[in-house]
Amino acid sequence: MKKEKSSLTLLTELRKTLHQYPEVSGKEVDTAQRIVSFLNEYPPDEMITEVGNNGIIAIYNGKKPGKKVLFRCELDALPIEEINTFSYRSVFDGVSHKCGHDGHMAILCGLAVELHHQRPESGNVILLFQPAEEDGSGAEKVFNDPKFGVKPDFAFALHNLPGYPKHQIIIKNGTFTCAVNSMIIQLKGKTAHAGEPEKGINPTLAIAAIITEFNNQIQTDLSKENYCLVTPIYTRIGTKAYGVSAGDGEIHFTVRSNSNLQMRKVERTLENIVNKIANQDQLLPLINWVESFQANENNETVANHIRTAANSNDFDLLEKEFPFTWGEDFGLFTQQFPGAMFGLGSGTDTPALHNPDYDFPDEIITTGVAVFHTISKQILNAH
Structure with a gap:
């Protein structure tokens, strides 16, 4: 140089x-x-x-x-x-x-x-x-x-x-x-003929319920200790097969909190919501946390x-x-x-x-x- x-x-x-x-x-x-x-x-x-x-x-x-x-x-x-x-x-x-x-x-x-x-x-x-x-x-x-x-x-x-x-x-x-974590939720049900959806287990209503319940957790006032932002990122339900009632689904969120301690609490709350809704709808849930930032x-x-x-x-x-x-x-x-x-x-x-x-x-x-x-x-x- x-x-x-x-x-x-x-x-x-x-x-x-x-x-x-x-x-x-x-x-x-x-x-x-x-x-x-x-x-x-x-x-x-x-x-x-x-x-x-x-x-x-x-x-x-x-x-x-x-x-x-x-x-x-x-x-x-x-x-x-x-x-x-x-x-x-x-x-x-x-x-x-x-x-x-x-x-x-x-x-x-x-x-x-x-x-x-x-x-x-x-x-x-x-x-x-x-x-x-x-x-x-x-x-x-x-x-x-x-x-x-x-x-x-x-x-x-x-x-x-x-x-x-x-x-x-x-x-x-x-x-x-903020602490940031990304949540991947997979829900496993059972496919059925689209004309007989009652014979399968379709995750659509469960996914809608999860989105609604997660939205209820949002508290965007950064001055408070329980600040929480949950943002839907990606959703997939079934496949583009119009004769098939979906038997599985997947939804991704990013989650934000203003402390690491509060993030652990939010994670537990969200996981409990998923497990409760999945259990009610006879779905098998799989939860993964990725791209975590302290x-x-x-x-x-x-x-x-x-x-x-x-x-x-x-x-x-x-x-x-x-x-x-x-x-x-x-x-x-x-x-x-x-x-x-x-x-x-x-x-x-x-x-x-x-x-x-x-x-x-x-x-x-x-x-x-x-x-x-x-x-x-x-x-x-x-x-």
């Missing part, structure tokens, strides 16, 4: 390359290699690859022992067709960076540049490039990998937030993002490091009153270590996350780098 390039120019070039070659959860092989190639230009003291499949850990050691501080970003893109026409648009049909993970990676690489030029005074800074955030499996895969032997004293992450002014820092104590529960002490870093850089700081309703699997880190996630405003006019015309605004890259770097200096007394 040419030293005369500005940090923003360098990181913007990287971000646009990552944007152009996106990979979905679990397939981030080339993305990881691009990150490794960049880090090799600013070598850490230790680099571990293939963590939790495609993850990368880069460790920059201080001059003496001290705290361990982890900063995490995501590698994966989404199965969304990009409609943007700029020169660095995705080269792959049906895959694109529509959640800004390309920008998050650029921010963490910017922190690597800073740490390469000036190591911490003490302790260790651990950069984690995590795979498979979008399907909720990546954090768990990292935790279950023996290569992930680090036990940080603090863990930090950010997420860009369209709808908020660029460079604004959004923070909250306690739950920052709530991000921000530790107040850790969140205060974010506040101090934002204030020392004169960034606008917004105290969020209620949690975001989307899930983020960094929540698993906040369950295991003192941690916090914050939002980085990406523009009031920026398209929403997961929209096909979304693109990460490069001008906020250095904002993210500045907050992360300031946090590391606050804790480890680096220059």
Whole structure:
């Protein structure tokens, strides 16, 4: 890399390359290699690859022992067709960076540049490039990998937030993002002739009853502890055989709650509803929970490091009153270590996350780098 390039120019070039070659959860092989190639230009003291499949850990050691501080970003893109026409648009049909993970990676690489030029005074800074955030499996895969032997004293992450002014820092104590779980319900009955439906067991009315009962559980006031949002996602009953009364059905929901404890209660309630209705209609139920995201529960002490870093850089700081309703699997880190996630405003006019015309605004890259770097200096007394 040419030293005369500005940090923003360098990181913007990287971000646009990552944007152009996106990979979905679990397939981030080339993305990881691009990150490794960049880090090799600013070598850490230790680099571990293939963590939790495609993850990368880069460790920059201080001059003496001290705290361990982890900063995490995501590698994966989404199965969304990009409609943007700029020169660095995705080269792959049906895959694109529509959640800004390309920008998050650029921010963490910017922190690597800073740490390469000036190591911490003490302790260790651990950069984690995590795979498979979008399907909720990546954090768990990292935790279950023996290569992930680090036990940080603090863990930090950010997420860009369209709808908020660029460079604004959004923070909250306690739950920052909701717990999210996805429920698959399969109901097994018995087919019959469509002219003699009474001789079979058709799940249609049971599915309608489940939808109705689940809807009765919804409580959308985020200020209350029993916040619960249940969203129907997919339904199938029988097959397109018009002479056959359906003998099986399937329905999927996403479930959201504002704490992990409350989520466990909601799960039990929903399962009891399904089992009761299925039993009444002589149906065999099968329930599976998939794509689970733990709530991000921000530790107040850790969140205060974010506040101090934002204030020392004169960034606008917004105290969020209620949690975001989307899930983020960094929540698993906040369950295991003192941690916090914050939002980085990406523009009031920026398209929403997961929209096909979304693109990460490069001008906020250095904002993210500045907050992360300031946090590391606050804790480890680096220059």
